[in-house]
Amino acid sequence: MKDSGILQKFLLILLFVFVDEFVVFAQQDSTKQKSWHENVIGVSGFYSLQSPFGELANRYGLNSDVGVYPFFMLKNNFTFGLEFNYMFGNQLKGDAAHILDNLKTDNGQVLNTNGEYANIVLSERGFFAGGRIGKIFYLKKGKKTALITNLGIGLLQHKIRIEVEGNNVPGLYGDYSKGYDRLTNGLAINQFLGVGYMPLYSPINFFVGIEVNEAWTKNRRDFNFDTMECDDHQRHDFLFGIKAGWIITIYKQDIKQYYYF
Numbered sequence: 001m002k003d004s005g006i007l008q009k010f011l012l013i014l015l016f017v018f019v020d021e022f023v024v025f026a027q028q029d030s031t032k033q034k035s036w037h038e039n040v041i042g043v044s045g046f047y048s049l050q051s052p053f054g055e056l057a058n059r060y061g062l063n064s065d066v067g068v069y070p071f072f073m074l075k076n077n078f079t080f081g082l083e084f085n086y087m088f089g090n091q092l093k094g095d096a097a098h099i100l101d102n103l104k105t106d107n108g109q110v111l112n113t114n115g116e117y118a119n120i121v122l123s124e125r126g127f128f129a130g131g132r133i134g135k136i137f138y139l140k141k142g143k144k145t146a147l148i149t150n151l152g153i154g155l156l157q158h159k160i161r162i163e164v165e166g167n168n169v170p171g172l173y174g175d176y177s178k179g180y181d182r183l184t185n186g187l188a189i190n191q192f193l194g195v196g197y198m199p200l201y202s203p204i205n206f207f208v209g210i211e212v213n214e215a216w217t218k219n220r221r222d223f224n225f226d227t228m229e230c231d232d233h234q235r236h237d238f239l240f241g242i243k244a245g246w247i248i249t250i251y252k253q254d255i256k257q258y259y260y261f
Contacts, residue, residue, distance in 0.1 A: 048065040062089060130152050155187070182224070
C-alpha cells in the first residue's frame with residue numbers, strides 16, 4: 001500500500017535520528033558531559049483531531065482523542081514514559097452505519113418493548129495504551145524552542161458504541177449488543193513530530209505537531225449478528241492527527257550549580 005510505504009519511511013527516519021543521537025552520546029566521555037538540566041519528571045495532557053485512513057476510513061470519520069503522558073527526561077534529552085489516549089467520534093460510515101438494519105421495521109425505525117420508536121445513538125469509542133520513547137532537540141541557545149520526536153508502541157482498540165435510551169430494545173439487551181459493536185484491537189505503533197515552547201526550568205510548556213498511528217487489528221467478537229458471519233480477517237488501520245497540548249515538568253537540580261542575583 002502507498003500509505004503504508006510513506007509511514008514506514010517516516011518511521012525509519014525517526015529511528016535513524018534516535019540511533020544516531022544515542023550512539024554519539026554513548027561515545028562521549030561521561031566526565032565531559034555538560035547538561036543544562038538534571039533529570040526531569042513530567043506529565044503531558046493533550047488533544048488530537050484525527051482522520052482515519054486505510055480500512056479504518058471505511059468505518060469511521062473524523063474523531064477526537066484526549067490523553068495523558070507521564071514521562072521521564074534524561075540529561076541527554078531522551079524521554080520515555082507511558083501513554084493513555086481516549087478516542088471518541090460520532091461519524092459512522094459504510095456498513096457501520098447500518099449494523100442495526102435487521103432490527104428495523106419497514107419505516108426504518110427500531111421498536112422498544114413498549115411498541116414505541118427506540119432512541120438509539122451510534123458512535124465511535126476507542127483508546128490507545130502503550131509506551132513511548134523520544135528525543136527533544138533544542139533549536140536555539142536560549143533553550144526555549146524545541147523539536148519534539150516520539151515513537152510509541154502499544155494496543156489500539158476501537159468499537160461502535162450502541163447507546164439505547166431506557167435499555168428497552170430486546171435485540172440489544174445486555175450482551176446482545178456485543179454482536180453488533182465490532183470490538184476491534186491489536187498491536188499499534190505511532191510516531192509524533194512537533195515543536196514546543198519549553199523555556200529553561202519553566203514548570204508549564206506547550207507543544208503542537210503531527211502524529212501518525214498504524215495498527216494491525218482484528219475483530220474480537222465471535223460472531224456479527226447483522227452479517228450472520230464471523231469476521232476474523234487481519235485489518236490494517238491508520239490514523240493521522242494534529243496534536244496539541246501542555247507539559248508540566250519538575251526539575252531535579254543541584255542548587256550548588258545555579259545562582260541567581
